[in-house]
Amino acid sequence: MYKQIKWLILIIHSLTIWLWEYIRHEYLLPYISMGAGNWLSPLIVFLITLIFITRLFAILEKIQEELHQSRLLQTAVQERENLARDLHDGIAQSLFLMSVKLDHLKLSDGQEEQLQSIKKTVREVNEYVRQSITTLKQSPEIIVEPSHASIYKIINEMNLDPSMKIEYNMPINELNLSVKEQNGLFEFIREGIHNIQKHAVDANHIRIRLDSSDTGWKCFISDNGKGFIGNPFRKEGSYGLKFLKQRASELGWNVNLRRDSGRTTLEVWPIN
Numbered sequence: 001m002y003k004q005i006k007w008l009i010l011i012i013h014s015l016t017i018w019l020w021e022y023i024r025h026e027y028l029l030p031y032i033s034m035g036a037g038n039w040l041s042p043l044i045v046f047l048i049t050l051i052f053i054t055r056l057f058a059i060l061e062k063i064q065e066e067l068h069q070s071r072l073l074q075t076a077v078q079e080r081e082n083l084a085r086d087l088h089d090g091i092a093q094s095l096f097l098m099s100v101k102l103d104h105l106k107l108s109d110g111q112e113e114q115l116q117s118i119k120k121t122v123r124e125v126n127e128y129v130r131q132s133i134t135t136l137k138q139s140p141e142i143i144v145e146p147s148h149a150s151i152y153k154i155i156n157e158m159n160l161d162p163s164m165k166i167e168y169n170m171p172i173n174e175l176n177l178s179v180k181e182q183n184g185l186f187e188f189i190r191e192g193i194h195n196i197q198k199h200a201v202d203a204n205h206i207r208i209r210l211d212s213s214d215t216g217w218k219c220f221i222s223d224n225g226k227g228f229i230g231n232p233f234r235k236e237g238s239y240g241l242k243f244l245k246q247r248a249s250e251l252g253w254n255v256n257l258r259r260d261s262g263r264t265t266l267e268v269w270p271i272n
Helices: 002-028 034-103 109-137 147-157 179-199 239-250
Strands: 165-169 205-213 216-223 253-260 263-270
Touching: 002 034, 034 109, 147 179, 179 205, 179 216, 179 239, 179 263, 239 253
Parallel strands: 165 205
Antiparallel strands: 205 216, 216 263, 253 263
């Protein structure tokens, strides 16, 4: 396609002149004098060339932009894979080794509770790092899929209990969000489901909903578990929620976690 357009741009001027001169000498000589024909020739060539060349250049610029975006995407994918590999070869393996050493560490009874707390923290950090590795290995353009297909993909990745029922309504394609914002929204959904999976006691139902209006949008993830005590965002070891709040802040969003009508709801919306 790219080569064909370049050739068309090169030959369209000559082709227009030849076609005009042929029509002029074969059919228009009895009606148009040589002087008028000579005056009309550059005008017709200019108009035809302007109409077609402008469109061809627009198509050419679009193709070049798509090639540029493709190169940027390939670079981004490579960088994400490199970062994921570095995380796996460095932090993830170090955390695993630390966990093994802690399992073999023997302390007095008074320090056992503190040791268990350290083990729990290491396991949660290790799990969070591995989740980040999985996210980095995914394509940064998950939004090329329809929204429901993307949510279905995320749900399948979470390895949820078969008894867990999930309802979702995500018309994300109706929102005018950038690639970064849409990926941020999918990260929010993934982390919300992961948080329910880890902390929602006796939860067997998850509801994901995206509401939009003229004033903005709001995304909700709720479950029917037993709920929480205190402020989960300040809870020690709650790395997922802290990361989520930081990520939302970078995108200019608000995050809130509330308990209402027997359900725990995590919600996010843009700051107006």
